[in-house]
Amino acid sequence: MSPLKDTKNNRSQDEILTLKEVGTLLRIGESTLYNLALRGELPAFKVGREWRFMKGQLFQWLRNKADSSLKPTEKIILDSIEEGIAVIDQQYRVVLCNSAYIGNKDLREGQLEQERCFQVSLQAENPCSEALCPVQKVFRTGRSSKIERVRYSDDGHEQHYDVIAHPLKNQDGEIFHVIEIFRDQTEIHDLNRWLNWIADFVAFEIKSKLDNSMMNLSALSNGNLLETKPPKERKAVLSEAISSLKAIQDMIRNHLTSSSYSKGRLRLAITESDVESDILSPVLKEMESSLATCRMSVMTKVSVSSPLACDCELMKVVLNNLISNATKYGTKGTKIHCQVAEAGNDVLFIVTNEGIGIPPNRLSEIFKEYVRFDTEGQGGTGLGLYIVKTIAELHGGAVSAESGYYIRNNAISYSDFEAARQRFGISEGEKEKLKKFARFIVRIPNSINEKASNGIVNS
The missing domain is CATH 1.10.10 (Arc Repressor Mutant, subunit A)
Known part of the structure; x- marks a missing residue:
């Protein structure tokens, strides 16, 4: 110049x-x-x-x-990645990292200057062994490496990570840095553990039902036993075997329905169905053996003036699951009341049974997937009521539950019990002797046009 x-x-x-x-x-x-x-x-x-x-x-x-x-380009790229990523040199110093890596360690970016990776990830003063350090293994072998690491949050919850290391090489092929990636696998680990539990549980339930069926069918095939057993007892043994097989069928059907729904494959095939002849009667016929085994019967009352626009097969699943639930948790030898009635533009399916009832604090939970409100001596996977809720909502409807006490043959819900107790003069001691009930109400809109406009009719 x-x-x-x-x-x-x-x-x-x-x-x-x-x-x-x-x-x-x-x-x-x-x-x-x-x-x-x-x-x-x-x-x-x-x-x-x-x-x-x-x-x-x-x-x-x-x-x-x-x-x-302005941030360097590489920093912008790293910060756009949700997994924790760090670049580590041969002295195990963290020379570059993204925000997710810092977040995983509860550190500020300025604290990482000259920090070594083992000081950051393990809060240790000395390098960890190669078995616990994929970075060491990469520097030694030149190949990518991965380990699994478990940590515990402040509340004691397990956090599972995959720690993955990849080599960074110069033009001569020499490793001068290693990229370390922290991949949070906690959700996947918890899901796998849950799925394994479900698989074991379902296998156990099916095996126990099959064992019971095999035992009863073997007894029926024994010629000597048949000669000594009167027809009524033989019929009871056969009914119990059929009931166990029916329970297996219900488990498998509910799992398949749940799986189809979770994958978005469950669709309605809407037809105009007669509630009594197309839905109620076939379900009761199919459940004869199960009801006989429990010494229970179903009292029906249908007051619907027109056909119901619904998926007939899925509504049979709804009714089957509700009555099956009543046989599991109802008092043996009692009656199950099944009422179908119109309420404005809706049709209500109401199933009531005497039994153990539903605890007040569980009324909002019983329709969740894999939830059983009483597990003592009861079979099932906890899918039945969840399927009821799913099918009702697919129809644009809803399901609710009530529970409480019978007072002089009147079903009084928990919310109305105190007022009724005073009206009928029930003492606290007498309360413990009262019979309990559970009631499920499924509301289905009776409008095929509404279902079509909501996009829930299978084309």
Whole structure:
């Protein structure tokens, strides 16, 4: 650069600008510039009562602001990744990492300068063994490595991570850095553990039902036993075998229905069905053996004036599951009441049984997947009521549950019990002797046009 040009450049840098000139140059309002200068956030000085600015200082301030607001490209890329990632050198120092990696360690970025990876990840003073350190293994072998690591959160919950290390090589093929990735696998681990439990549980339930069926069928095939057993007892043995097989069928059907729903494959095939002949009667016929085994019967009352627009097969599943639930948790030898009635534009399916009832604090939980409100001596996978809720909602309807006590043959819910107890003069001691009931109410809109507009009719 010539001396003339250099002198000209220096003069330009030393040029003094007024507040108005800076505002025009930077396209910033004068009041904003005034406040920035007043707070010392902008390089400025006063001449009398007016602010003045050195052009060179102003441009340098702008360059510094721009540099501090820009991230290196690699940092931007790393921070866009949700998994914790760090670049580690041969001395095991963390030379670069993303925000997720810092978040995993509960550290601020400034704390990682010169920190070694084992100090960060394990809070240890010495390097960990190669069995626990994929970074060491990569530096030694030149190949990617992975280990599983378990930590515990402050509340004691297990956190499962895959720690994966990949080599970074220079042009000569030498490893100079390693990329370490922390992949949170806690959700997948918990899901796998849950699925394994479900598989074991279902296998146990099916095996116990099959064992019972085999025992009863073997007894029926024994010629000597058949000669000594009266027809009524033989029929009871056969009914119990059929009941066990029916329970297996229900388990498998409920699991398949749940699986189809979770995958978005459960669709309704809406037809106009007669509630009594198309839904109720076939279900009761199918459940004869199960009801006989429990010495229970179903009292029906149907007061519906027109066909119901529904998926007939799925509504049979709803009724089957509700009555099956009543046989499991109802008192043996009692009656199950099944009522179907119209309520405005809806049709209500109401199933009531005497039995152990439902605890008040569990009424909101019993329709969840794999939930059983009483497990003592009862079979089933906890899917039956969940399937009822799923099918009802697919129809645009809903399901609810009530429970409480029978007072002089009146079913009184928990919420109304105190007022009824005083009205009937029931003492606290007498309360413990009262019989309990459980009631399930399924509401189905009886409008095929509404279902079609909601997109729930299978085409």
